[in-house]
Amino acid sequence: xxxxxxxxxxxxxxxxxRATLSCRASQSVSSNLAWYQQKPGQAPRLLIYGASxxxxxxxxxxSGSGSETEFTLTISSLQSEDFAVYxxxxxxxxxxxxxxxxxxxxxx
Amino acid sequence: xxQLVESGGGLVKxxxxxxxxxxxxxxxxxxYYMSWxxxxxxxxxxxxxxxxxxxxxxxxxxxxxxxxxxxxxxAKNSLYLQMNSLRAEDTAVYYCTRALGYCSGGSCYPDSxxxxxxxxxxx
Numbered sequence: 001x002x003x004x005x006x007x008x009x010x011x012x013x014x015x016x017x018r019a020t021l022s023c024r025a026s027q028s029v030s031s032n033l034a035w036y037q038q039k040p041g042q043a044p045r046l047l048i049y050g051a052s053x054x055x056x057x058x059x060x061x062x063s064g065s066g067s068e069t070e071f072t073l074t075i076s077s078l079q080s081e082d083f084a085v086y087x088x089x090x091x092x093x094x095x096x097x098x099x100x101x102x103x104x105x106x107x108x
Numbered sequence: 109x110x111q112l113v114e115s116g117g118g119l120v121k122x123x124x125x126x127x128x129x130x131x132x133x134x135x136x137x138x139x140y141y142m143s144w145x146x147x148x149x150x151x152x153x154x155x156x157x158x159x160x161x162x163x164x165x166x167x168x169x170x171x172x173x174x175x176x177x178x179x180x181x182x183a184k185n186s187l188y189l190q191m192n193s194l195r196a197e198d199t200a201v202y203y204c205t206r207a208l209g210y211c212s213g214g215s216c217y218p219d220s221x222x223x224x225x226x227x228x229x230x231x
Binding site: 032034036042043044045046049055087089091092093094095096097098099100101102 | 143145152153154155158167168169170203208209214215216217218219220221222223224
């Protein structure tokens with residue numbers, strides 16, 4: 001099973017600032033990596049797939065990069081609606097699908 | 109736009125059973141692999157099971173293997189999860205998801221999620 005490790009666990013950022021979230025895979029997942037955003041009481045929402053492709057309707061301030069074992073989600077200028085928990089997810093090898101433990105982006 | 113609506117959650121005693129349902133609309137249901145993913149209170153996401161469009165292929169997480177059965181009815185655009193011998197650690201919100209990508213080749217991801225249904229296992 002591929003283990004996904006996200007860092008940091010919590011990121012405190014001011015509105016308008018840049019946020020950089022990291023995700024590491026225990027073995028190569030090629031570019032088969034997705035990012036999801038989850039707000040309290042809501043289902044996760046797909047942001048990025050293929051490590052760097054934005055899903056339909058996702059604003060350009062969200063960008064993904066990386067390959068193999070190291071990945072990054074960048075939010076270029078945080079808006080109030082971006083404060084949430086973000087999960088990375090590898091789908092290179094299923095079963096099982098595996099997810100990171102999440103990074104909470106909170107208001108500084 | 110894909111819509112997924114789960115139902116069937118509730119409070120059940122340890123050892124009990126529950127059947128979750130997911131009603132799909134807005135896409136050709138039979139064309140897609142579907143999956144269940146769960147989230148324990150305050151925790152992260154855990155994949156539970158998947159099923160191919162024709163029901164030919166299914167698979168389960170080790171944590172539920174032998175206790176859970178996934179199925180679908182393409183005529184009713186519905187996905188199901190039969191859960192038996194429930195344990196306290198099965199307490200979670202269960203999400204129905206559609207899988208996008210090359211599932212038969214082993215690389216697809218959940219793109220659409222339902223709102224979830226809460227299963228609580230407690231005496």
